[in-house]
Amino acid sequence: MKTWLFFDRFKFFVRKNSSTSGAVKLASETYVNAQADGDVTLPVLIMHGLFGSKAVWAHIARFLAMESNPRRKIIALDARNHGDSPHTSEHSYEHMSNDLLYFMQMNKIAKATVLGHSMGGRCAMYFSLTQPDKIEKLIVCDISPINNNDSQFSTIKFQLETMNQVKFPKDVSLHEAKNDVDKQLSVKIPKPLSRQFILTNIIQNEDGSFSWRFNLPVLVQNFQQNIDQFPNVEGKVFNGPVLFLIGEESSFVP
Structure with a gap:
């Protein structure tokens, strides 16, 4: 059983604005309902958690593509150092956010709904704060930006x-x-x-x-400095719609 929590505004703090410096080309898989009528609207980008990959989200991505109305592309991504994406010596939410921005630029995606789980959820939150104009809606699954050593x-x-x-x-x-x-x-x-x-x-x-x-x-x-810890603060706000999905007995959210 899941608890659905809705927020219409997300505020936190980040270190600095992102750029695509040092970004890697992310592997991806795209799902779209070819049988549906109408033009494809803004896509949904799915970001998996630690140890995960785009393959973990394949079933859900197909379902979302079939059920989307209006029609949307559902794009599941592999984070750097995961799945089929490149391995690098650097791994932080800043780097993953840069990768996401680079992916959107290379694929001419002006704006998207971003769905992130666990590590991917924290990256999605960081991205929404540093690149708010790129986010239509934000969906965060079973994670928060709060650093909690007991989680x-x-x-x-x-x-x-x-x-x-x-x-x-x-x-x-x-x-x-x-x-x-x-x-x-x-x-x-x-x-x-x-x-x-x-x-x-x-x-x-x-x-x-x-x-x-x-x-x-x-x-x-x-892990300890760049994955377990959400980036340091400096006042950014995302004013778009946000949905937090939290497991009823989750220990990942304080």
Whole structure:
């Protein structure tokens, strides 16, 4: 069961305005209902959470595309250091916001509704504050801009460190490799659902070896300062419509 919270104004504070300096080209997947009548209106851009990818949102993106009236393109993105997007040594909400702006510029998207979950939700909030003219509406799923050391978001660092200790097996199938890694993770990550989500990020390389799809060393390095913490303040306001979707028993929102 979910609790839906509506806000018509979002105010927080950010460090500085964004530019596209150092931006990377984000991988994306576009969904649109070709059977619907009428012109396509402003798109919806979906930004996943930590360890996620555009593939995680494929089912929801298809549903939104089919149900949109008027017709909209639903575009699911891979964040830098995730999915099929480039790996870089830098990972912060400022960098991810620059990537989003660059994506919109390269695809000639003047304005969009941005939907972000967890890490993607914080990036969406930061983007709305630094680029308010680019946002039609903002949807934030199960995260807030409030830095709270007791939140579940902070415990993810432990999962990152646990993944960093994983030893991938050799000369086995992908299925066998996932089973092996699952056993390693289960010692410190007891929840099966958490491990199953993590295991979707194991890939087999051309030489037969295995690795994480996301850029684990960079995420570990940047987590505490640049992911767990929302950027410092300097007074920006987004006056457009905002919807916060929060799990009824969520520990990610204080």
